Amino acid sequence: MAPRKTNPDDHPDDLRHTLEAFTVGLQDALKAAITDALHAVLDNQHQGRRTTRNRDHQSESSDDELVDNLFAVRDQHRQAQRDDDQEERQDLVHNNNTSRWESAFKVDIPEFSGSLNPEDFVDWLNMVEEILDFKKVPHDMRVPLVATRFKNRASAWWTQLKESRRRSGKPKIESWERLKKHMRRNFLPYNYERTLYNKLQNLRQGSRSVEEYATDFFQLVSRATLLETEEQLVSRFIGGLRNQLQLALQQFNPSSVSEAHQRALGLEQQFRSNWSSAGSRTRLPQSQNQLSSSPSPDEQQNRSRDDKPSPPTDSIANSRIPRTGALRCYSCGENGHRQTACPKMNRRTMLAHDTEFSSEPLFDDYGSDHDNDGDIIEGDTGPPSNILVLRRSCLAPRAGTESWLRTTLFRTTCTIKGKICKLIVDSGSCTDVLAEDAAKKLGIKTTPHPAPYPLAWLDSSSELRVSKQAVVPFSIGKYHDEVSCDVAPMDACHLLLGRPWEYDRDVLHKGKSNTYSFVFGDRTVTLLPSPEKVEVSPSTVTPRAEPQATGSSKSLLILPKAAFETELRDNPPIWALISSPIVTTSSTEIPPAFTDLLDKFSDVFPEDLPLGLPPLRDIQHHIDLMPNATLPNRPHYRMSPQEHDELRRQVEALVLKGHVRESLSPAAVPALLIPKKDGSWRMCVDSRAINKITVRYRFPIPRLDDLLDQIGRASIFSKLDLKSGYHQIRIRPGDEWKTAFKTREGLFEWMVMPFGLSNAPSTFMRVMNQALRPFIGKFVVVYFDDILIFSSDLKSHLEHLEAVLLVLRRDKLFAARQKCVFGSSQVLFLGYIISDRGLSVDPSKVEAIKSWPTPKSVSDVCSFHGLASFYRRFVHHFSNITAPLTDCLRSSSFTWTPEANQAFKTIKEKLTSAQILALPDFSQVFRVTL
Structure with missing residues (x-):
């Protein structure tokens, strides 16, 4: 039987359940x-x-x-x-x-023009570094930001640097560290680091306070790139202090510079307190010892290590507490006995003593620990060049260490217009007095006294007339004041403060300590007297004084032969003094009308050129060598040992100034010494070999007759002479090696323009013409470093002189004040005497011509003819008169003919009796007669 087929439509519920499950x-x-x-x-x-x-x-x-x-x-x-x-x-x-907090601080990078000194430039770099970090500027923006603050020379340098790197194909400078490296290379001297290290290495406290020494120490350490540990810095800091502080700091063993600094300040304050409690007994023997004995080896070592020569002073910080274990006589300087028991008390020797002065004013600020928070101020000190007169002291022992306070007036020193002067405070004087000689030497302006009066010294027989007065500004340490004084002849001191000053300042005098105290501003000032120094004066030493009838010669400062020989053997050396008056010429005296103007421009007349290189101007000295020329290499000359020492000394001085540096140049010429008229030596460089291969410039040198014709009818003259004018001009960067010269010590090259270079005169005239171009031909003529300013009246002359000084200050050109002449009716300029009457010959040259011997050779004739030709404008028909002399020069053999002898005598007569030539006034019509 076949199976039955199933139809899905037969089971609809199963299909629905399947779909729902799916x-x-x-x-x-x-x-x-x-x-x-x-x-x-x-x-x-x-x-x-x-x-x-x-x-x-x-x-x-x-x-x-x-x-x-x-x-x-x-x-x-x-x-x-x-x-x-x-x-x-x-x-x-x-x-x-x-952002709001940062914007509250207006911090901006300062401008940089490229003209700062090395210390200021390093400080500027450090400040820029701090500002960049504070503002958190990105690294790629730092260089453009800083470059916007460049001005003048710095801006030109930056533009040139960028252009040169662009042309050579180098990358742009974008790193701030690289920019700093280039700036240091360009704006710092080549030996700046070495100089800085030398300053730090040789830094010593000397006579300064600990705070002043520490300030210099920290500044040098911050500027120098030291790779030292903290222990090394502590050792360096302590090593610069005085021996007394070094020994005291050993017990603390400080671990940092800050701790050493604070410990030193505390010890210094402790020493001051000990001195204050001990009174003047601590100070006076030391001062006496300065006069009677030489410094100890320790003091000599300290003095040689100081930055500046600091002779022994009786400053508070340097005073030593007496020790009972070591007795020392302050009369003879020997140990083992006191001054009162000195076996040499009966001898008196008259010696010359030039008082030594430290380099800075000496004062001591006791701070809040001292009574009344005041200042105890001693007399001002200064270098020997600032002393107004030479003080001569007679060394004589005193009976006691404080007896001089009982019998001596208050004497000290003060500063008046930069000069150290002697000052006396005398309560018995009815007026404040300024010495007449001091007023003249210091250039203090005096005015007529409104009520002239007679002034008597002790008795009426020494009466004098006071007819002038002056306002005198003076200072003693921190105390600055001015007082109205009567001007009178006085040799006891330069400034005498009497009752008017004591009344105006409400001064309190303490008789036992002989100090004067008063309130000045918001502080109490106490003036200390200077230790006694027996002055040689007519009252103490009378020449040719006869012994008294009693036979006592104890008051006479005279020694017998045997005693003098003993003195010479025990205390050499002994100097013989010869007194002679100082003769001053009128050419060096400054008229009162020019004093204020010259004080205003005192920076234009320094004692010496500033250390370092002069500014890099638009015009530098160029040395262009011929193409394919062979560079010279000459051996140095043989010299005596003394000449070698002198040459080395001068080269070292130039290196210290920054004018010369060591060289690796392939070219070299020898250096030599030329004697001066005063017996000293001048260093010269035999630059003939380098001059032969140098391209010559053709800048015109002015003619003397053209310069003299510009003066016209001027009646008042001033002459400025630049100080080492050639050394105020830089060598073009990159040409320094061409100036190299040899000595026995090595090879050196010039950073500034030396003497002897072929184009140096042209360069110097270019610099002077560029600086003074607006004035040349109007009231200024310039011939190298000689500047002649001429005017028709005093008022316009002061204006002209001020305009020239302003230009010199602007261009950093410095003059030698001792060689300058101001406001004179006649001046020696280029071998001529120029005056309001005209032109005349130099008397010294006339005397040389007058005493000229009869020539014996062709060279003698040539020398005389050259000197006479310089003044040919003063001799009518000069060529006709000197024709026989010219014939002597043409012949092959020397023949002195009668005609030549007559011409020789005629020229001498005419030049010695030459008339004054009137300078032509081209604003007027005149006729030239031949």
Whole structure:
């Protein structure tokens, strides 16, 4: 039997159940897939946030919860988003607050013009570094930002540097460190680091306070790139202190420079307190010892190590506490006995003593620990060049260490217009007095006294008339004041302060200590007297005085032969004094009308040229060598040992100034010494070999007659002479090796223009003409380093002189004041005497011509003819008169003919009686007669 076929339509319920089951399964699969996908997306989006916020517990939710509540994770996502938004808002508020805080400080990079001295330039670099770090300037923006602050020379240098690197194919300077390297190479002297290390190595406290010494120490350390440990710096700091402080610091063993600094300050304050309690007994013997004995070896060693020569002073910080274990006589300087028991007390020797002075004013500030928070001030000190007069002292022992306070007026020293002057305070004087000689030497302006009166010294027989007065500014340490004084002849001191000064300042005088105290500003000032020095004066030493009838010659400063020989053997050397008046010429005196102007421009007249190189001007000295020329290499000259020492000394001085440096040049010429008229030596370089291969410039040198014709009818003249004018001009960078010269010590090259180069005169005239071009031909004529200023009246002359001095200050050109002449009616210029009457010959040259011997050779005739030709304008028909002399020069053999002898005598007569030639005034019509 066959099976029966089944028809699906026969079972509709089964089909429906199958479809429903399939639909349910499909829905479950889709639901599971969607849930898994949603989990993956949400986990990827919030994984970082869950990690940072420690929300791991949210990820542990069960699958059932996710399936039953699909919005649970979405709510968590919204909460996390809100937390992120809140954090971003807090960060924004913090950044805004930071920006607002930074914007409250107006900090900007200072401008840089390229004309700072080395110390200021290094400080500028450090300041820029701090500002860049403070502003958080990105590294790639630092160079463009700093470059915007370049001005003048610095801007030109930066532009030239970028252009040169572009032409040579080098990359741009984008690193701030690289820019600093280039700037240091260009704006710092080549030996700056070495000089800085030398200063730090030789830094000593000397007579300064600890605070002043520490200030210099920290400045040098900050500028020098030292790779030293803290212990090494501590050792360096302590090694520069005075021996007394070094020994005291050993017990503390400081571990840092700051600790050593604070310890030294405390010890210094302690020494001051000890001195204050001990009174003047600690100071006076030391001062006496300066006069009667030489310094100890320790003091000599300290003095040689100081930056500046610091002779022994009786400053508070340097005073030593007396020790009972070692007795020392302050009269003879020997140990083992006191001054009162000195066996040599009966001898008196008259010696010359030039008082030594330290390099800076000496004062002591006691701070808050001292009564009334005041200053105790001693007299000013200074280098010997600043002393107004030479003080001569007679060494004589005193009976006691304090007896001089009982019998001596208050004497000290003060500073008046940069000069150290003697000062006396005398309460018995009814007026304040300025010495008449001091007023003249210091250039203090005096005015007529409104009520002239007679002034008597002790008795009426020594009466004198006071008819002038002056306002005198003076200073003693920190105390600066000015007082109205009467001007009178006086040799006891330069400035005498009497009752008017005591009344105006409400001065309190303490008789036992002989000190004067008063309130000045907001501080109490106490002036200390200088230790006694027995002055040689007519009152103490009377020439040719006869012994008294009693036979006592104790008051006479005279020694017998045997005693003098003993003195010479025990205390050499002994100097013989010869007194002679100082003769001053009118050419060196400065008229009162020019004093204020010259004081205003005192920086144009320094004692010496500043250390380092002169500024790099538009005009430098170029040395262009001929193509394919052979470079010279000459050996140095043989010299005596003394000449070698002098040459080495001068070269070392030039190296110290920065004018010369060591060289590796392939070319070299020898150096030599030329004697001067005063017996000293001038170093010269034999540059003939290098001049032969140098391309010559053709810049015109002015003619003397053209210069003299420009003066016209002027009546008042001033002459300025530049100080070492050639050394104020730089060698073009890159040409220094062409100036190399040899000595026995090595090879050196010039950084400034030396003497002897072929184009040096042309370069110097170019510099002077460029600087003074607006004035040349109007009221100025220039011939190399001589500048002549001429005017028709005093008022215009002062204006002209001020204009020239302003130009010299602007261009950093310095003059030698001792060689200058101001406001004179006649002046020696280029071998001529120029005056308001005209032109005349130099009397010294006339005397040389007058005493000229009869020529014996052709060279003698040539020399005389050359000197006479210089003044040919003063001799009518000069060529006709000197024709026989010219014939002597033409002949092959020397023949002195009667005609030549007559011409020789005629020229001498005419030049010795030459008339004054009137200078032509080209603004007027005149006739020239031949």
